Amino acid sequence: MGFLGWLFGLDRDELGDPAVIAGIVLSFVLFIAATAVMALLIKRKRLSFVKASLRAWDRARALFQGAFFVLTNSFAVGWLKGTVYGGKLKFVCVPGLGCYSCPGAWGSCPIGALQAVLNEFDPKASFRPDGSFVKKPVYLFAFYVIGGMMMLGAAAGRLVCGFLCPFGFIQDLIYKIPAPKLKAVVSAKDAKHPKLGSFLLRLDGYARYLKYAALTVLVLFLPFFASADPVFCKYVCPSGMLFGGIPLMAGNAGLAGQAGDLTLLKLAILASLVIMSLFVARPFCRYFCPLGAFYALFNRVSLLRYGVDDGACARCGGCSACRNACPMGVDPVKTPNSPECIRCGRCGAVCPNKAISFGIRTKTPNGRGIRVRKQ
Amino acid sequence: MEKKNAKTEKLRIALPAAIFAVGAVFWIVGMLDGEAGAVLRKAIYVCMECIGLG
Secondary structure (H helix, E strand, O other), X not given: OHHHHHHHOOOHHHHOOHHHXXXXXXXXXXXXXXXXXXXXXXXXXXXXXXXXXXXXXXHHHHHHHHHHHHHHOOOHHHHHHOOOOOOHHHHOEOOOOOOOOOOOOOOEOHHHHHHHHHHOEOHHHHEOOOOOEOOOEOOOOOHHHHHHHHHHHHHHOOHHHHHOOHHHHHHHHHHOOOOOOHHHHHHOOOOOOHHHHHHHHHHHHHHOOHHHHHHHHHHHHHHHHHOOOOHHHHHOOHHHHHHHHHHHHHHOHHHHXXXXXXXXXXXXXXXXXXXXXXXXXXXXXXXXXXXXXXXXXXXXXXXXXXXXXXXXHHOOOOOOHHHHHOOOOOOOOOOOOOOOOOOOOHHHHHOOOOOEEEEOOOOOOOOOOOOOOOO | OHHHXXXXXXXXXXXXXXXXXXXXXXXXXXXXXXXXXXXHHHHOOOOOOOOOOO
């Protein structure tokens, strides 16, 4: 019981509660099932787009994303009792934007953790005798969280966005709902409204810089220098509302009773993104996600990366299948390692000549003219 | 040309490896400085700001 108590962050009294015992059993079941699904996908080589059709690839990726979500959010006691995991494992950050106030979360959100460290301040030095507040941070910088994110970024860039982020997964699922897709308006050569298409394309290009602003201002600058609040989490983060706010308020009447204007603001942001996701692929990842912005900085230099076999690509004379399949609007032939690429692998799966490869040395199955395109 | 390609290939692996190493050093420095404790202290309770309550 001692180890279970430590692992689940529960005391002796709580461990006697039948609902908690059921939660513990369910947690193990979910954890093992999710691990088994991921292991099977890897073992059967379903996560290699070299031989996969686009349909099979999309299915395998969705399955992996779902399994990883279940794995990292399988603390069933939290889901059953409307609480959060309070064990010692929570100092570990998950790779994607998964809120640490999600009832099932075993780990911490890197963006929330980053702000938590930057938020820490010395009250004695910060509150001046004249009543003014000048923040004196406790830590020099958030080395722990930034270091972890750097390691992931250096290894794989935005692969995390494509495979491991729960909020990205939700957006992917919503985008599958049949609805008119904005991409068709913007990218079709014979578009009925070419001026509107070109305007939207320009707007899309500029709006993508917003996520870098979110990272520098809302996640780094304000929480470190000016505010005692996690500004991004408090005023923007839709992931916190979806995975934390809604389930906690649904299962905990005390919390639901505290809902106010801020709750409405965050619900409105979440609802807007859900609606946008019907028409645009991954709107949050494209325009607002500070975590995606951070990983994007590493896409061009990461160890795992895309390569294009020029010889194989030329054989179909620029079919643009990869560009049309890309949810992020990247042209993989021109910029295979664009900062906007979430490394979902759709381009590699759809390519008729399998000219796109992913790995450290980016070998292609065709074996001719192998080289990584310059950025 | 081949020599240049080999050099570029080496750099392509050395650069992310160097960034990874810097990240690892940052991670350890942060751990030793007690930042992981700050993360844990925040994460084990419901974050009222994150869920739109505070």
